[in-house]
Amino acid sequence: MPIQYYIYLALTLFTIGIIGVLTRRNAIIIFMCIELMLNAVNLLLVAFSKMHNGIALVTNKDSMVGIDAQLFVFFIMVVAAAEVSVGLAIIVMMYRNTHSIDVNFLNRLKN
Amino acid sequence: MSKIIYLVPLFPLIGFLINGLGRKFLSKPLISIIASGAILASFIVSVLLFINVKNTGSISAAYFDFINFANVVIPFAFQIDQLSSLFLLIITGIGFLIHLYSSAYMHEETSHHYARYFAYLNLFVFSMLLLVMGANYVIMFIGWEGVGLCSYLLIGYWFKNINYTYAAKKAFVMNRIGDLGFLLAVFWLINKLGTVAYVDVFANVSKLSQADITIITTLLFIGAMGKSAQIPLYTWLPDAMAGPTPVSALIHAATMVTAGIYMIARSNILYTMAPQTQAFIAVIGLATALFAASIALKQDDIKKVLAYSTVSQLGYMFLGLGVGAYTGAVFHVMTHAFFKALLFLGAGSVIHAMHHEQDIRKMGGLKKYLPITHITFLLGCLAIAGVPPFSGFFSKDEILTAAYAKNPLLYYFGMAGALMTSFYMFRLYALTFLGKFRGTHEQEHHLHESPLAMTIPLLVLAALSVVGGFIGVPEVFKADSHWLEHFLSPIFAQSAALTESHHLSHSTEYTMIGTSTALILVTIIFAWKKFSNYVPNEGENEGFNKLLANKWYVDELYNSIIVKPIELFSGLLKNVIEKNVIDGAVNGVGKLVVASSRQLRLIQNGQVGSYILIMVVFIIVFLFAWINDLTIVRFFNKLF
Numbered sequence: 174m175p176i177q178y179y180i181y182l183a184l185t186l187f188t189i190g191i192i193g194v195l196t197r198r199n200a201i202i203i204f205m206c207i208e209l210m211l212n213a214v215n216l217l218l219v220a221f222s223k224m225h226n227g228i229a230l231v232t233n234k235d236s237m238v239g240i241d242a243q244l245f246v247f248f249i250m251v252v253a254a255a256e257v258s259v260g261l262a263i264i265v266m267m268y269r270n271t272h273s274i275d276v277n278f279l280n281r282l283k284n
Numbered sequence: 285m286s287k288i289i290y291l292v293p294l295f296p297l298i299g300f301l302i303n304g305l306g307r308k309f310l311s312k313p314l315i316s317i318i319a320s321g322a323i324l325a326s327f328i329v330s331v332l333l334f335i336n337v338k339n340t341g342s343i344s345a346a347y348f349d350f351i352n353f354a355n356v357v358i359p360f361a362f363q364i365d366q367l368s369s370l371f372l373l374i375i376t377g378i379g380f381l382i383h384l385y386s387s388a389y390m391h392e393e394t395s396h397h398y399a400r401y402f403a404y405l406n407l408f409v410f411s412m413l414l415l416v417m418g419a420n421y422v423i424m425f426i427g428w429e430g431v432g433l434c435s436y437l438l439i440g441y442w443f444k445n446i447n448y449t450y451a452a453k454k455a456f457v458m459n460r461i462g463d464l465g466f467l468l469a470v471f472w473l474i475n476k477l478g479t480v481a482y483v484d485v486f487a488n489v490s491k492l493s494q495a496d497i498t499i500i501t502t503l504l505f506i507g508a509m510g511k512s513a514q515i516p517l518y519t520w521l522p523d524a525m526a527g528p529t530p531v532s533a534l535i536h537a538a539t540m541v542t543a544g545i546y547m548i549a550r551s552n553i554l555y556t557m558a559p560q561t562q563a564f565i566a567v568i569g570l571a572t573a574l575f576a577a578s579i580a581l582k583q584d585d586i587k588k589v590l591a592y593s594t595v596s597q598l599g600y601m602f603l604g605l606g607v608g609a610y611t612g613a614v615f616h617v618m619t620h621a622f623f624k625a626l627l628f629l630g631a632g633s634v635i636h637a638m639h640h641e642q643d644i645r646k647m648g649g650l651k652k653y654l655p656i657t658h659i660t661f662l663l664g665c666l667a668i669a670g671v672p673p674f675s676g677f678f679s680k681d682e683i684l685t686a687a688y689a690k691n692p693l694l695y696y697f698g699m700a701g702a703l704m705t706s707f708y709m710f711r712l713y714a715l716t717f718l719g720k721f722r723g724t725h726e727q728e729h730h731l732h733e734s735p736l737a738m739t740i741p742l743l744v745l746a747a748l749s750v751v752g753g754f755i756g757v758p759e760v761f762k763a764d765s766h767w768l769e770h771f772l773s774p775i776f777a778q779s780a781a782l783t784e785s786h787h788l789s790h791s792t793e794y795t796m797i798g799t800s801t802a803l804i805l806v807t808i809i810f811a812w813k814k815f816s817n818y819v820p821n822e823g824e825n826e827g828f829n830k831l832l833a834n835k836w837y838v839d840e841l842y843n844s845i846i847v848k849p850i851e852l853f854s855g856l857l858k859n860v861i862e863k864n865v866i867d868g869a870v871n872g873v874g875k876l877v878v879a880s881s882r883q884l885r886l887i888q889n890g891q892v893g894s895y896i897l898i899m900v901v902f903i904i905v906f907l908f909a910w911i912n913d914l915t916i917v918r919f920f921n922k923l924f
Contacts, residue, residue: 195897276892 179220186213200264200274204257211253218242218249285336286343289362291329292372293413295322300406307399315395316387319402323383323409327376334369338771342366344419351422356474363419363482367614367775371416371546374621378538379409381741385629386530388737389636401441401528408434412539416546420481421470424547428466428511431540432459438535439527448526458520462510466547469503472496486553486778494558501554501561505568508544514602515572518595519839525587529632532587537594537628538621545601545617549775552610556779566606566690570697573599575836577704581711582832585642586631589712593668594624596701600683603698608783609686610776611769615756616679618768622752623667623676626745630661633734633742634716638727644712645820649721653731656739658717660746665713667749669706669804672797675753681797682758688796689788699800706807714815722820760793 186209193206225239264274271278299322303315310318336343342365351358364372383405390401411430418424433456440452473480476496477488489497508514513521524536535541548555548565555562573596580592597620604613635642637654651658667674670681680702688695721728733739757765764770773780788796831837887898 191900195893195900198893279890279892 183213183217198275215246286345289345295326296406296410300403303399304403312395315399320383323380330372330376337369358422361419362417366772368416382530382534385738385741388735404437438531439524451523451526455520455524458517459510462507465503465506469500472500497558501558512541512544512598513595522591525591533625533628537624542617548605549610553778556782562606569599569602573701577701579835580708586644604683607686607690612682619675619679619752623664623749626664633657644715646723647716648719651717660742663746665709678753678756703807706804707811710808710811711815718816
């Protein structure tokens with residue numbers, strides 16, 4: 174498949190993520206949107222990695238060119254997982270305090 | 285010989301530094317030895333230089349470039365020729381005598397202030413030496429400003445008296461007005477000739493247009509008006525008597541106030557080529573001579589009389605310069621330095637004996653208590669009145685004869701001034717030394733002759749006042765006897781070549797000398813008779829006398845036409861412009877910042893969503909900018 178398809182898909186996912194973050198007030202949904210953006214980037218990384226690797230394989234079938242991008246995808250996944258654990262913990266604490274997960278309640282740092 | 289030139293100003297400078305920096309540690313005798321020793325050393329070097337100049341002609345020395353930019357080079361250079369070597373002798377010689385005198389006169393001061401006094405005095409001598417030794421107008425200007433500063437410091441020496449401080453301020457401001465003229469003349473010279481060295485300026489004087497010469501000479505003369513106390517800038521000099529009396533003798537009689545005469549005599553060729561300016565100088569000089577003499581007639585403060593007499597005598601010198609009698613003016617500077625320093629020091633001795641009483645109405649009969657002061661003061665009075673064969677006669681006669689040759693009217697007015705001079709001087713003498721003592725009993729009890737350190741300078745100066753005139757005996761008595769004219773002729777050669785000398789016939793001169801001497805003697809006898817048995821009358825002065833006693837109300841006039849409007853204007857600036865415009869601008873900036881930040885603060889509303897929105901918006905903006913030909917990147921590349 175041409176690389177453009179992947180780019181369009183990633184752009185769409187990323188835009189959905191951004192719009193979600195900007196418009197929704199529910200902390201869980203914002204979280205999901207952030208995941209969506211991260212995964213859009215992951216998708217793009219894998220797609221480009223595969224593309225460059227495919228081009229390099231033509232001249233050298235043992236080529237490792239572009240493979241390292243896939244490594245970054247794993248890093249991002251790990252970071253995202255860690256972030257989710259921390260973020261969910263924050264949301265739980267927030268719910269306990271305010272009985273709501275509306276982020277607009279969080280407009281001040283004290284109290 | 286040119287290797288030792290720099291020593292002349294160096295000694296006073298060292299004396300100034302030692303006394304100025306060590307004023308808390310040095311003892312009084314040490315201070316006066318350092319200060320007087322520095323001037324004495326300077327005097328010895330000056331004598332050596334004078335002998336050298338007399339035998340071999342002028343010498344000069346350049347040390348470094350004081351200013352060097354574009355194609356204007358102003359070296360820090362000294363030039364010792366006939367004129368400056370003569371002034372060196374006057375400055376250091378009389379300066380030494382006055383230092384000696386001061387060491388006794390100021391003995392009541394604490395050692396700290398005593399050192400301050402001598403430090404200022406040494407600094408003054410240093411500046412005055414720079415003024416006369418400089419080889420160009422800029423070095424002269426450094427000295428010119430330096431003596432103005434020292435004059436300010438010494439007039440305000442007793443700064444705890446607020447009136448003295450005001451007098452010092454007045455002197456400084458008046459001098460600054462004149463200095464501006466001097467400075468403009470220097471700039472004009474640089475603009476037209478590109479040089480300020482005397483040698484170059486006088487050699488290239490033909491390159492200047494007539495208008496340029498007239499403007500330059502007038503501006504220089506305005507500088508001289510301030511420094512040498514001529515109408516309209518003379519009022520600071522009488523007020524300058526607030527300073528200690530030796531200061532009045534040295535600065536405000538013998539040396540600093542003659543700087544203007546030195547400067548014009550130095551630039552004589554410029555003045556000879558500007559007849560309008562010369563006429564202007566003659567008129568101003570004569571007007572000042574008469575005006576100040578008329579004020580001196582009714583003054584009751586011993587120092588004020590001498591101060592107005594100084595202004596008047598300076599007027600004579602300018603009259604001499606104005607009619608082209610440059611030698612006569614310099615001659616009168618010299619003789620005046622002798623007898624006026626003598627008179628001031630004598631007055632100081634009287635004031636010292638009278639415990640700081642300066643009102644001559646409360647003196648009288650001091651003859652028997654102060655014999656040395658009395659006899660020297662009398663000699664000084666005879667000299668200034670112009671009685672032959674005292675020094676004042678020769679110099680004044682030379683100026684008046686030259687004035688007669690130019691225009692007899694100048695002579696008649698000048699003669700009237702000379703008669704007034706002899707009248708007020710003998711009024712002063714008679715009120716102070718003759719008759720009965722009119723002070724308090726306590727003062728009479730304390731009357732005593734001054735110590736040796738004060739009487740020795742008096743005696744030396746009295747001797748000089750008596751014989752000083754013989755270096756300039758007029759032709760009429762003996763041909764080729766005018767030593768000073770012969771000595772100074774190289775300085776005035778260029779001017780002499782341009783002016784035709786019109787000699788008066790000997791019979792005219794004899795008549796003039798005879799009448800003037802007779803008139804002066806009559807005036808002296810009249811004043812002597814009138815005031816020797818003076819009884820103070822309590823009545824107020826009336827009519828013309830009141831006008832004279834109040835100095836023609838010139839101070840009041842200046843106050844109302846210059847000082848008051850300036851104060852009003854300053855008040856306007858202070859209360860209206862400052863408060864509304866300046867403060868408004870400053871506070872406005874502050875208010876603008878406060879108001880705008882109050883608005884900007886609302887952006888930070890704590891809503892996470894809005895922060896993210898702004899972030900996203902700007903990411904998009906930058907993305908577009910980057911895509912659009914990387915405009916911003918280029919812009920920043922260009923910027924750095």
